Amino acid sequence: MFKKTHDQKYIFEKLESFHQMDMTYDSGRILGSMCTKPDPIALEAFRMFTETNLGDGGLFKGTSMMEDEVISSLSRLLHSSEACGHIVTGGTEANIMAMCAAKYIFQEDNEDTPEVILPRTAHFSFKKACSMLSLKTVEVPLNDEYKIDTTALEDCITDNTMAIVAIAGSTEFGLVDDIHEISKIAHSNDVYLHVDAALGGFIIPFLNYRNKTRLNFDFKCKGVSSITLDPHKMGLAPVPAGGILFREKKYLDKLAIDAPYLTKNVQTTIVGTRTGATTAATWALINYYGMDGYADIVEGSINLTGYTYNKLRQMKNVNVIVKPELNVIAFNVDDMKVNVLKEELFKKGWRVSNTVKPYAIRLVLMPHVKREHIDEFLSDLEEIIGGS
Numbered sequence: 001m002f003k004k005t006h007d008q009k010y011i012f013e014k015l016e017s018f019h020q021m022d023m024t025y026d027s028g029r030i031l032g033s034m035c036t037k038p039d040p041i042a043l044e045a046f047r048m049f050t051e052t053n054l055g056d057g058g059l060f061k062g063t064s065m066m067e068d069e070v071i072s073s074l075s076r077l078l079h080s081s082e083a084c085g086h087i088v089t090g091g092t093e094a095n096i097m098a099m100c101a102a103k104y105i106f107q108e109d110n111e112d113t114p115e116v117i118l119p120r121t122a123h124f125s126f127k128k129a130c131s132m133l134s135l136k137t138v139e140v141p142l143n144d145e146y147k148i149d150t151t152a153l154e155d156c157i158t159d160n161t162m163a164i165v166a167i168a169g170s171t172e173f174g175l176v177d178d179i180h181e182i183s184k185i186a187h188s189n190d191v192y193l194h195v196d197a198a199l200g201g202f203i204i205p206f207l208n209y210r211n212k213t214r215l216n217f218d219f220k221c222k223g224v225s226s227i228t229l230d231p232h233k234m235g236l237a238p239v240p241a242g243g244i245l246f247r248e249k250k251y252l253d254k255l256a257i258d259a260p261y262l263t264k265n266v267q268t269t270i271v272g273t274r275t276g277a278t279t280a281a282t283w284a285l286i287n288y289y290g291m292d293g294y295a296d297i298v299e300g301s302i303n304l305t306g307y308t309y310n311k312l313r314q315m316k317n318v319n320v321i322v323k324p325e326l327n328v329i330a331f332n333v334d335d336m337k338v339n340v341l342k343e344e345l346f347k348k349g350w351r352v353s354n355t356v357k358p359y360a361i362r363l364v365l366m367p368h369v370k371r372e373h374i375d376e377f378l379s380d381l382e383e384i385i386g387g388s
Ligand code: 0PR
Pocket: 032, 033, 034, 035, 089, 090, 091, 092, 093, 095, 123, 125, 167, 169, 170, 171, 196, 197, 198, 199, 230, 242
């Protein structure tokens, strides 16, 4: 028996008091998060694999096999039969891996500073990636719809262009760039194209499947080299679950590092020791829900987004910035500063986020947000605006 400093009762009471301070998704009050309450089946699977380590995959052969199966499923979801990649910690790590692979490819025949073309709507993880990898950023302008202006894209390409980044579900507005057109430009100029579908990757395929949208964003587009898609966003997996897929194994192989003393002597991830638990959670979710289950979940949130959008548009003095394409809505209010409105909403218990260009309140309607929460939110909003 080891000596203990405190008994279990004390430990768990303390833990409970920390937990009490947290917001919960169940409250329906978190309206600005791209994460959501993990699905029970995912949690069950997660618990089964907490001692696994994909960083030493030879010890955990079943877990490694499971990761391969998850990657194959995601590859098929994104219209490829041979894409390869990993389940990682999130969209940030996935985006850094893509930028890293693109840099190594660029450096095979160019010694100049690599340039990355990206829109200002790109997530700040690209700022991290560009800073860590010493990449120069070139900002491609947006069109009136807050999407990459494809007519301006070709002018941004130089001999030193390392990659173009396009977004399928932008952080601020949930908008999808014209990836079909961008892919054509990337392909004809022989430039690496990374699609950040951290949010949209677990939404768009299911909307397309139900014929609700016809958005081309994946490996069907010939010029797309890699895609980020996160199970811990609309995939309903617990954090930390991101996904990175490369069109061909040769791209992933650029990241290979020898680990000669381990059971698998090569690693192609940034992280060394890494859990298999989120891979198990993702495996369980994909195989449990399949296309129809996910389509139902996604449609629920998209329909609620449509409902909220229509209600907001009917409200006096409310301006919705752009018609939502996925599950994100940004709006502001005449004669009321966004930070004031955010503060008033905060006082009423709502946790919303905001966009910057233009300033607006941002709502992300994840599956934990239900119609009754939205109705209550809208009524509080009405009251705040009425009293302004
Ligand atoms: N790419 C896009 C398009 C994103 O929106 C995000 C994060 C990332 C990449 C990075 O993903 P990770 O955060 O998994 O590394 N988007 C969310 C956001 O900034 C992250 C988030 C999630 C923030 C939940 C707050 C929150 O409560 O809104």
